[in-house]
Amino acid sequence: MKKGKKRKQELLNLAYHMFIEKGYENTSIDEIVAKSGIAKGTYYYYFESKEATLEAVIEMMIKKNSTAAKEILTAELSIPEKLVSVVDAFRPDKEESVITNVLERKENIIMHDKICKKIVEVAVPILAEIVKEGIAQGIFLCTHIEERVKMLLVMSQHMFDYGFFGERDVEVYIDMLEKSLGAKSGTMHFISKVLVEGAKE
Structure with a gap:
C-alpha cells in the first residue's frame, strides 16, 4: 500500500x-x-469535510461486510441459510449503529440514498450466485434472479434493520420470499426463529 x-x-x-x-x-x-x-x-x-469522512467510513464498513458475505458462499450451510446469512452480513454491527443512524436524518438523505445503492450494487451479485446454486439444486425455481434478490434485499433492509415488525409481518415476508424464489412452502420458515432471536439481542 x-x-x-x-x-x-x-x-x-x-x-x-x-x-x-x-x-x-x-x-x-x-x-x-x-x-x-x-x-x-x-x-x-x-x-x-466531516460528511465526506462519514461516507468513506461507511463505505469501508460495506467493504468489510462484502468480504464476510463472500466467505459465506463456501460455508457449510444450506442454500436458504446462506441467503439469509448474506443479507444479515450487510447489516451494521450493534456498535456501528451509532454511525449508520446518522444517515436517517433529513440532511443526509442524499448520502443515505447513495449508500443504499452501494450496498445493493455489492450484495446483489453475491445473493444471485446463491440463488443460482439453489436453482441448480432444485431448491428454487425462478427467473430474473438479480431483480428478485434486489427486491429481497431492499425489503429486508427497510423491514428488519430497525426491529419494527410483528409475527404476521414475518409470516408474510417468508411467504413472499418463498413464492418469489419459487421455493416449497416451509423452505424459509427458519427465518422466523432467526428474527426473533435477533430482536432479543
Whole structure:
C-alpha cells in the first residue's frame, strides 16, 4: 500500500473508532486531526469535510461486510441459510449503529440514498450466485434472479434493520420470499426463529 493510501486508511480507521466511541456529532475534525498527529491541511487533502469522512467510513464498513458475505458462499450451510446469512452480513454491527443512524436524518438523505445503492450494487451479485446454486439444486425455481434478490434485499433492509415488525409481518415476508424464489412452502420458515432471536439481542 502506497504511503498516501496508507495514511488515508489510518485516518478512516481512526474516525471509525472515534465515531463509535464518541458519536458522529460529538467528534470534530479538530479532534481527529489532533489524535492522528497530522496537519489539518493534510486531513482536508484526503477528506473535504466531516460528511465526506462519514461516507468513506461507511463505505469501508460495506467493504468489510462484502468480504464476510463472500466467505459465506463456501460455508457449510444450506442454500436458504446462506441467503439469509448474506443479507444479515450487510447489516451494521450493534456498535456501528451509532454511525449508520446518522444517515436517517433529513440532511443526509442524499448520502443515505447513495449508500443504499452501494450496498445493493455489492450484495446483489453475491445473493444471485446463491440463488443460482439453489436453482441448480432444485431448491428454487425462478427467473430474473438479480431483480428478485434486489427486491429481497431492499425489503429486508427497510423491514428488519430497525426491529419494527410483528409475527404476521414475518409470516408474510417468508411467504413472499418463498413464492418469489419459487421455493416449497416451509423452505424459509427458519427465518422466523432467526428474527426473533435477533430482536432479543
